[in-house]
Amino acid sequence: MGRPFLKMNGLGNDFVVVETRSAPFAPTAEEVRAIADRASGIGCDQLIAIEPVEGADARVRFWNADGEEVGACGNGTRCVGWLLMQASGRDEAVIETRAGRLIATRAGDRLVSVDMGEPRLDWREIPLSEEHDTRALDVVLYHHADLMAPPGCVSMGNPHVVFFVPDAEAAPAAEAGPVIEKHPLFPEHVNVGFAQIKGRDRIRLRVWERGAGLTKACGTGACAAMVAASRRDLIGRHATMELDGGELFIEWRADGHVIMTGPAAVDFQGELP
Template sequence: MTRPFLKMNGLGNDFVVVEARSAPFAPTAAEVRAIADRASGVGCDQLISVGPAEDADAFVRFWNADGEEVSACGNGSRCVGWLLMQSSGKDEIVIETKAGRLLATRAGERLVSVDMGPPGLDWSQIPLAQAQDTRALDVGLYDHPALSLAPGCVSMGNPHVVFFVSDIETAPIAEAGPVIERHPLFPEHVNVGFAQVKDRGRIRLRVWERGAGLTKACGTGACAAMVAAARRDLIDRAATLELDGGELFIEWREDGHVIMTGPAAVDFAGELK
């Protein structure tokens, strides 16, 4: 038996998207890793299934390349939103995820805005292993001069820690990322953002994603970095995030919701064995 899929990407953050509304799709961790393997499988940062939902257009599940299922994926949600709008002709789509309901709207040619909901800012929402002020953690996570400023923590349906650095090019991302990802402070592991604030409306960001490593873009990471910077009054409540794969526009509205706008693209179609 084979199952059709679409290979999609949001700013180079790439996904294998499987239609699961007509037949259930429940891959094992080993199967996810096989699909995500760039040498012997299709290759992707995350695997996504689009299944049926009672009160939404689809119920969407996400798995990282290491086989672990996660609750949220910003770029993936944007790609699925675009896909569902294209197939239905709608300009607005409701997506149900394990992290809650997301609203995706058409924002232009291949551009999609996703209401990611309000961020989780309490230490228990990240979650952390102990009480902390998530605006600026009072605990050492990695000893390096470039990471001397206390990082902030934000949940966007998944856990993020954000370091503010003076020069993104010299930040020890590949060395520090995997260590911090599995630090005991984060019982569910954590996505690690490295943010260079350029001005009140622009941030250069790179993200070490838990279970995927350094990716070209991370949608929830961009949202988390923007919120973390705004909480420290480093930027205003709307900013452009420069990622390796391109730009996202993030707004933290006065009602508390975070809106992410960016492109979605289809690379090719195929079939899984």
């Protein structure tokens, strides 16, 4: 018998979710890539493991499709939160991650809110390889007319750079994303957002995720873009984020915490070989 898994998605950002209470799970980078491969494997943006832990409902680990373990995944946390709440019958789940403790709560039918904690805004926390103003970087990361305005940087447990563009659909996400992802300014590589401000409470966003490429939605990317825009007074303290897979609602509360609300869905179940 193989190990059971659930295939889940949050706005099309899809995951293979494995529960490890019955047996340890320590995949190699090669095994992660094999699972994530859409041609020969199950196919996913991220692999997620749910582990037992003292003092919380679960500890959660995330791997990008390229095999690298990462600290945070907003849409994945929302999906895991929904699973844990379904299992416990409660309306809250406490989740430990490499990026810190996150709290998920029910927000409606298959809707989950996650307290993503406070954004990290210091250049050392992103991290950057040298000191810069993270509100507006004074460095050209990619030569394209739409990407000349200074981008902002935010960490939501993982590093993000956010470009404010006139038209998110026309932004060179597929071309610029992989180049900027591995720019030497970002020692841990970076997720790249292309954000179009559509109003004081609405942003159209596309995201190139490090290790995964263009995805239909990126939860931490939506949080980072909202914070970066608010820091520049392009929007207020909350916004509806329009992603390729649907909408997320992000609020940057007065206490500094970022709250992400959106759907969680189960696609199918199976067994890993």
